[in-house]
Amino acid sequence: MIRETCPISPQVTVFEQEHFQGKCVEFTSECCNIQECGLDNIRSIRVESGAWMGFEHHDFQGQQFILERGEYPHWDAYSGSLSYHVERFMSLCPIYCASHQNSRMIIFEQENFMGRSVEVCDDYPSLKAMGWMLPEVGSMHVQCGAFVCYQYPGYRGQQYIMECEKHSGDYKHWKSWGSHCQTPQIQSIRRIQH
Amino acid sequence: MIRETCPISPQVTVFEQEHFQGKCVEFTSECCNIQECGLDNIRSIRVESGAWMGFEHHDFQGQQFILERGEYPHWDAYSGSLSYHVERFMSLCPIYCASHQNSRMIIFEQENFMGRSVEVCDDYPSLKAMGWMLPEVGSMHVQCGAFVCYQYPGYRGQQYIMECEKHSGDYKHWKSWGSHCQTPQIQSIRRIQH
Numbered sequence: 524m525i526r527e528t529c530p531i532s533p534q535v536t537v538f539e540q541e542h543f544q545g546k547c548v549e550f551t552s553e554c555c556n557i558q559e560c561g562l563d564n565i566r567s568i569r570v571e572s573g574a575w576m577g578f579e580h581h582d583f584q585g586q587q588f589i590l591e592r593g594e595y596p597h598w599d600a601y602s603g604s605l606s607y608h609v610e611r612f613m614s615l616c617p618i619y620c621a622s623h624q625n626s627r628m629i630i631f632e633q634e635n636f637m638g639r640s641v642e643v644c645d646d647y648p649s650l651k652a653m654g655w656m657l658p659e660v661g662s663m664h665v666q667c668g669a670f671v672c673y674q675y676p677g678y679r680g681q682q683y684i685m686e687c688e689k690h691s692g693d694y695k696h697w698k699s700w701g702s703h704c705q706t707p708q709i710q711s712i713r714r715i716q717h
Numbered sequence: 718m719i720r721e722t723c724p725i726s727p728q729v730t731v732f733e734q735e736h737f738q739g740k741c742v743e744f745t746s747e748c749c750n751i752q753e754c755g756l757d758n759i760r761s762i763r764v765e766s767g768a769w770m771g772f773e774h775h776d777f778q779g780q781q782f783i784l785e786r787g788e789y790p791h792w793d794a795y796s797g798s799l800s801y802h803v804e805r806f807m808s809l810c811p812i813y814c815a816s817h818q819n820s821r822m823i824i825f826e827q828e829n830f831m832g833r834s835v836e837v838c839d840d841y842p843s844l845k846a847m848g849w850m851l852p853e854v855g856s857m858h859v860q861c862g863a864f865v866c867y868q869y870p871g872y873r874g875q876q877y878i879m880e881c882e883k884h885s886g887d888y889k890h891w892k893s894w895g896s897h898c899q900t901p902q903i904q905s906i907r908r909i910q911h
Binding site: 592 | 764783784785786787788789794795840842843844845846852865869870871872873874904905907909910911
């Protein structure tokens with residue numbers, strides 16, 4: 524997986540124990556398997572800069588989740604707040620993102636960029652409130668920057684990170700949104716900024 | 718609890734079974750105990766208009782959570798995405814909110830509106846990225862509209878809904894943020910719009 528990094532150089536420190544204790548490793552670029560970096564598991568995280576994408580399994584597989592600048596003292600409590608309890612956090616990579624002003628994507632009613640479409644260039648805690656009447660999205664094209672799309676309104680449930688830098692920003696079927704994706708349900712979308 | 722409702726008249730339908738099945742009740746104003754309305758529990762929700770605040774216990778007690786326009790077919794899956802699994806959803810009320818343009822609050826470093834302060838009038842998935850270096854907030858004053866404050870970056874973890882219409886928008890100590898609040902940790906904040 525080759526990806527450009529953010530203009531602000533990304534940096535994250537992950538710890539084997541809660542509350543930023545125990546063995547720790549700092550990353551400034553992707554890591555496809557934290558066990559190969561000498562950590563058994565990740566139990567706390569400090570994101571120093573940039574926005575990061577975490578994955579349940581190694582090699583960027585399984586449920587994905589966004590980690591933004593700040594402190595995550597209890598990975599278990601945080602992962603309990605994802606759509607299902609993610610037992611492990613095994614790989615991570617920086618997210619290529621643009622400024623809020625430039626972030627832009629198009630969502631389509633049907634797969635393969637068919638049917639009614641709408642341009643998204645803001646944060647929408649409820650797509651329905653902006654006039655998108657379906658609880659699903661068929662396909663998406665990211666024109667600039669990166670977005671998180673969520674299963675439920677209010678940025679809850681399964682989350683999928685969509686980047687302009689990844690396969691030309693084309694996500695033509697819900698099965699391409701993530702390795703664990705099981706539904707086209709998308710009800711809130713927001714921009715990612717480093 | 719007396720509260721003004723949104724200019725758009727709020728409406729929500731709650732169902733005793735998943736996927737909008739079984740006994741259902743429609744609300745256009747607050748309900749302090751869904752069991753008194755003939756429902757044993759809530760297992761799916763359709764928010765038709767407005768933004769709503771749900772509570773774990775009756776009389777607006779326990780963990781609170783925002784429900785925005787859209788569909789929540791599996792309450793269990795949604796509640797699993799809160800900071801801890803909320804077994805029950807027993808009371809609800811509409812949130813008084815302003816337009817995004819008018820929403821405005823001040824956050825303070827210390828309790829009782831002391832210490833360094835910053836005005837918040839946008840959505841901040843990471844307070845740290847906007848220059849607030851602490852992982853905590855000491856007190857808050859909502860000047861206009863309503864906000865959701867979250868324990869972790871990226872709108873995750875414990876959530877607290879702060880309204881200008883509720884005790885004059887003053888939240889002078891983290892213990893006043895909600896009946897279940899156990900920490901001053903706040904790392905992301907966003908505006909609520911109906």
